[in-house]
Amino acid sequence: xxxxxxxxxxxxxxxxxxxxxxxxxxxxxxxxxxxxxxxxxxxxxxxxxxxxxxxxxxxxxxxxxxxxxxxxxxxxxxxxxxxxxxxxxxxxxxxxxxxxxxxxxxxxxxxxxxxxxxxxxxxxxxxxxxxxxxxxxxxxxxxxxxxxxxxxxxxxxxxxxxxxxxxxxxxxxxxxxxxxxxxxxxxxxxxxxxxxxxxxxxxxxxxxxxxxxxxxxxxxxxxxxxxxxxxxxxxxxxxxxxxxxxxxxxxxxxxxxxxxxxxxxxxxxxxxxxxxxxxxxxxxxxxxxxxxxxxxxxxxxxxxxxxxxxxxxxxxxxxxxxxxxxxxxxxxxxxxxxxxxxxxxxxxxxxxxxxxxxxxxxxxxxxxxxxxxxxxxxxxxxxxxxxxxxxxxxxxxxxxxxxxxxxxxxxxxxxxxxxxx
Amino acid sequence: xxxxxxxxxxxxxxxxxxxxxxxxxxxxxxxxxxxxxxxxxxxxxxxxxxxxxxxxxxxxxxxxxxxxxxxxxxxxxxxxxxxxxxxxxxxxxxxxxxxxxxxxxxxxxxxxxxxxxxxxxxxxxxxxxxxxxxxxxxxxxxxxxxxxxxxxxxxxxxxxxxxxxxxxxxxxxxxxxxxxxxxxxxxxxxxxxxxxxxxxxxxxxxxxxxxxxxxxxxxxxxxxxxxxxxxxxxxxxxxxxxxxxxxxxxxxxxxxxxxxxxxxxxxxxxxxxxxxxxxxxxxxxxxxxxxxxxxxxxxxxxxxxxxxxxx
Numbered sequence: 001x002x003x004x005x006x007x008x009x010x011x012x013x014x015x016x017x018x019x020x021x022x023x024x025x026x027x028x029x030x031x032x033x034x035x036x037x038x039x040x041x042x043x044x045x046x047x048x049x050x051x052x053x054x055x056x057x058x059x060x061x062x063x064x065x066x067x068x069x070x071x072x073x074x075x076x077x078x079x080x081x082x083x084x085x086x087x088x089x090x091x092x093x094x095x096x097x098x099x100x101x102x103x104x105x106x107x108x109x110x111x112x113x114x115x116x117x118x119x120x121x122x123x124x125x126x127x128x129x130x131x132x133x134x135x136x137x138x139x140x141x142x143x144x145x146x147x148x149x150x151x152x153x154x155x156x157x158x159x160x161x162x163x164x165x166x167x168x169x170x171x172x173x174x175x176x177x178x179x180x181x182x183x184x185x186x187x188x189x190x191x192x193x194x195x196x197x198x199x200x201x202x203x204x205x206x207x208x209x210x211x212x213x214x215x216x217x218x219x220x221x222x223x224x225x226x227x228x229x230x231x232x233x234x235x236x237x238x239x240x241x242x243x244x245x246x247x248x249x250x251x252x253x254x255x256x257x258x259x260x261x262x263x264x265x266x267x268x269x270x271x272x273x274x275x276x277x278x279x280x281x282x283x284x285x286x287x288x289x290x291x292x293x294x295x296x297x298x299x300x301x302x303x304x305x306x307x308x309x310x311x312x313x314x315x316x317x318x319x320x321x322x323x324x325x326x327x328x329x330x331x332x333x334x335x336x337x338x339x340x341x342x343x344x345x346x347x348x349x350x351x352x353x354x355x356x357x358x359x360x361x362x363x364x365x366x367x368x369x370x371x372x373x374x375x376x377x378x379x380x381x382x383x384x385x386x387x388x389x390x391x392x393x394x395x396x397x398x399x400x401x402x403x404x405x406x407x408x409x410x411x412x413x414x415x416x417x418x419x420x421x
Numbered sequence: 422x423x424x425x426x427x428x429x430x431x432x433x434x435x436x437x438x439x440x441x442x443x444x445x446x447x448x449x450x451x452x453x454x455x456x457x458x459x460x461x462x463x464x465x466x467x468x469x470x471x472x473x474x475x476x477x478x479x480x481x482x483x484x485x486x487x488x489x490x491x492x493x494x495x496x497x498x499x500x501x502x503x504x505x506x507x508x509x510x511x512x513x514x515x516x517x518x519x520x521x522x523x524x525x526x527x528x529x530x531x532x533x534x535x536x537x538x539x540x541x542x543x544x545x546x547x548x549x550x551x552x553x554x555x556x557x558x559x560x561x562x563x564x565x566x567x568x569x570x571x572x573x574x575x576x577x578x579x580x581x582x583x584x585x586x587x588x589x590x591x592x593x594x595x596x597x598x599x600x601x602x603x604x605x606x607x608x609x610x611x612x613x614x615x616x617x618x619x620x621x622x623x624x625x626x627x628x629x630x631x632x633x634x635x636x637x638x639x640x641x642x643x644x645x646x647x648x649x650x651x652x653x654x655x656x657x658x659x660x661x662x663x664x665x666x667x668x669x670x671x672x673x674x675x676x677x678x679x680x681x682x683x684x685x686x687x688x689x690x691x692x693x694x695x696x697x698x699x700x701x702x703x704x705x706x707x708x709x710x711x712x713x714x715x716x717x718x719x720x721x722x723x724x725x726x727x728x729x730x731x732x
Contacts, residue, residue, distance in 0.1 A: 192502025
């Protein structure tokens with residue numbers, strides 16, 4: 001553990017009024033640690049404040065006790081559910097700890113139990129209560145956004161190149177943490193709005209005139225302004241059919257991160273039907289957000305009707321989401337249950353409606369990948385970029401690829417299927 | 422209103438039926454839900470947010486309201502990059518500069534006084550929003566903020582103050598608040614989602630395509646030169662056309678255009694050839710025009726002439 005909380009003896013010496021409280025101070029320190037592991041930003045100062053608050057309200061009333069701790073330890077609304085659950089577990093019902101162990105078991109032994117919403121106790125909290133058996137220094141504790149700092153070299157190296165599909169539950173959990181920190185920089189586009197700039201191209205008359213009045217002498221220095229630049233909207237269409245399921249579930253963590261990183265990101269999932277999950281992903285807490293997504297989507301791991309779903313997107317959503325130079329990320333393996341029927345026309349329309357269409361395909365990892373299936377052949381002529389998306393490295397590469405200017409290459413790739421890299 | 426001077430002022434309608442009658446008197450055939458929204462907007466002093474496909478009469482309602490209530494219409498057409506300088510106010514820089522030069526030439530002007538002098542209403546260019554809040558004739562106008570979805574989020578954020586308080590703040594002059602709030606109509610074609618904060622301050626109404634009877638009433642009213650039988654066929658045809666899987670279904674504006682076109686062509690009844698020749702008046706996407714093959718058009722025309730208007 002790299003960020004240890006204050007030691008109990010330190011606390012006692014720092015705050016003499018705690019001394020007679022016996023085990024209460026220890027319990028509070030422990031409770032704050034649990035919250036910290038669960039992701040709440042509570043430092044040592046909060047521990048002291050919590051003890052002070054408890055001292056002020058007294059221990060007679062459980063509601064007051066709870067409210068006092070919440071007032072001090074929670075500073076964002078989305079942290080409140082975590083606090084509530086942790087409080088219930090920690091202060092009310094010790095037997096729940098046994099259930100926690102049970103909740104953790106499938107995580108350790110199998111690959112099927114990584115979904116947070118399957119147990120009543122959130123996985124994040126469960127992990128926080130019972131530290132995993134791994135040595136602590138292998139877990140990312142750093143706050144840096146940099147991926148490289150999160151892991152020791154060897155572990156990072158392995159995880160960077162490992163296919164999501166072949167990862168164990170523990171590796172998936174580690175990668176999810178890394179995914180949550182990945183950002184997707186898009187090239188900034190000039191808007192029609194102006195911003196003051198020292199080396200701008202247009203005179204800012206208003207600022208110049210104000211300067212002229214305040215200053216001395218007849219000469220007024222010109223103030224300048226230039227066009228403001230801004231990232232374009234991003235629309236993600238993610239395939240959640242059976243063949244894509246594992247990638248889709250991993251990528252949802254990534255999508256959650258970029259949805260909450262900035263404005264103008266829209267995420268839609270499709271299998272046999274299209275679902276807009278942007279609002280569900282907006283929740284800051286990834287566990288809650290993904291639980292909502294799961295509840296909202298009815299066609300997990302079913303078949304794929306790519307053409308039908310793209311048609312629905314073009315019809316119902318494209319005019320609402322693709323204005324203002326949107327970039328579209330289409331995440332799909334291109335394996336279409338309808339064998340590409342009507343797909344080419346819908347892809348063409350989608351391509352013409354957006355600024356840039358990027359197709360991310362996990363199948364592209366195979367050296368001998370060929371565009372045999374009809375769906376893939378129908379889609380390829382209408383994309384601007386065709387990139388793999390099967391491991392962390394490919395996602396990092398994606399960020400680099402998007403920073404390059406878009407190349408419109410309509411029809412350029414209809415022949416020569418082996419030169420796609 | 423107990424001021425007899427405002428003879429132009431027409432009393433606000435007292436109930437939904439009065440709104441319906443008022444709109445109808447000015448050739449706007451509204452359905453009851455729209456009339457209710459309009460009534461509430463007038464009664465509660467809230468902006469009316471109209472969203473819907475292009476060509477269903479969103480902008481028209483603001484025009485009709487202005488005429489019917491005897492108010493000026495102030496229109497703010499939105500576009501990307503719309504800023505305060507073109508939407509609210511701008512200082513008249515050339516005049517300010519001349520004023521400064523004159524003051525300096527005259528000599529002996531104190532700087533603080535000069536700054537105070539050149540930022541007065543004399544040098545203020547009033548743009549639509551400011552004009553709507555403090556009209557020069559004192560009668561609160563109808564403010565139409567058209568196609569809000571075309572502008573960007575910063576302008577939306579600016580509108581929040583305007584819509585919530587009916588006031589704008591000019592740093593040099595302080596807040597300017599409307600004596601009587603204007604009637605505000607905001608339209609959006611939904612090319613992007615308007616922020617919830619804006620919608621929350623407004624009464625929301627989705628303007629859909631009209632049903633057959635209402636559309637027939639609109640065609641009769643707006644295109645009286647079309648014979649009754651042709652009008653019925655036109656309405657029946659467009660109603661059926663909207664049921665097809667089109668990228669952009671024809672709006673009322675297209676129906677009326679088509680009626681005018683057929684009258685101009687001296688047609689008294691639909692026939693497949695005419696439909697094919699004038700498809701560009703109704704449909705504005707090549708895919709949609711392509712979907713209306715001669716066979717499909719012939720079938721639709723046959724249906725229309727056999728069944729008439731489907732209710």
